[in-house]
Amino acid sequence: MHPPASSPDPGAARPRLPWPTVAGIGILTVGTVALGQRDWALPERAAGGFEVTAVPSSLTALVLGVTAAGLLVGGWAVLRTRSVRPGDAAFLAWLVGSVLAAAALSWNAFVLAADAALEAGPVIPVFHWLFTFVPAVLVGLLARQRGAAVAWTAALATAAVTLPLFGLGWSLLASRGSALAGFGNSLWSTAALGVLPLVIALAMVQSSSRPTGTSAPS
Numbered sequence: 001m002h003p004p005a006s007s008p009d010p011g012a013a014r015p016r017l018p019w020p021t022v023a024g025i026g027i028l029t030v031g032t033v034a035l036g037q038r039d040w041a042l043p044e045r046a047a048g049g050f051e052v053t054a055v056p057s058s059l060t061a062l063v064l065g066v067t068a069a070g071l072l073v074g075g076w077a078v079l080r081t082r083s084v085r086p087g088d089a090a091f092l093a094w095l096v097g098s099v100l101a102a103a104a105l106s107w108n109a110f111v112l113a114a115d116a117a118l119e120a121g122p123v124i125p126v127f128h129w130l131f132t133f134v135p136a137v138l139v140g141l142l143a144r145q146r147g148a149a150v151a152w153t154a155a156l157a158t159a160a161v162t163l164p165l166f167g168l169g170w171s172l173l174a175s176r177g178s179a180l181a182g183f184g185n186s187l188w189s190t191a192a193l194g195v196l197p198l199v200i201a202l203a204m205v206q207s208s209s210r211p212t213g214t215s216a217p218s
Contacts, residue, residue, distance in 0.1 A: 036171025074160030105165035140205030
């Protein structure tokens with residue numbers, strides 16, 4: 001007799017596109033880009049480097065508020081996945097990865113805002129695509145032991161933090177010109193340099209995740 005097949009692990013199911021999560025990320029990103037077009041007080045660029053000084057408190061509050069909103073949306077997306085709890089490794093991997101990404105993207109937003117004040121010309125986006133790609137891949141790989149669905153969802157949830165902050169940086173850079181043109185250009189930059197690398201990262205996470213909870217063949 002063959003041993004009874006084990007019940008499938010919920011985390012091993014093929015990931016389905018979670019439309020509520022995608023909608024939440026999209027609304028948060030578009031709203032943040034729109035907010036970035038307001039006439040914010042901008043920081044100053046330190047000479048000879050990428051440091052910024054005299055960051056206005058209003059801009060700091062905006063960045064912190066966007067980060068907090070992204071963490072709430074992303075945390076909700078991960079925890080609504082079946083069997084995932086706040087103490088699980090998958091959730092902790094998402095949380096640490098998202099917080100580190102938020103720190104890097106906050107710095108990026110301040111630098112781009114300072115460039116807008118300097119009118120330094122167009123930015124050459126050499127490494128900007130890494131801001132959404134790297135967190136999604138790393139979190140997905142760390143969570144893959146829970147199965148493809150959990151790993152993919154955790155990777156997607158990083159975008160709740162990375163995409164709004166990424167879009168905010170581009171919007172602040174374009175905030176001293178036409179609001180309509182700045183809004184459109186910022187969305188385009190976010191889509192090309194943020195969304196596309198994220199989609200590639202999600203495909204990599206799905207292909208590298210392996211099902212768990214299945215018995216070895218006898």
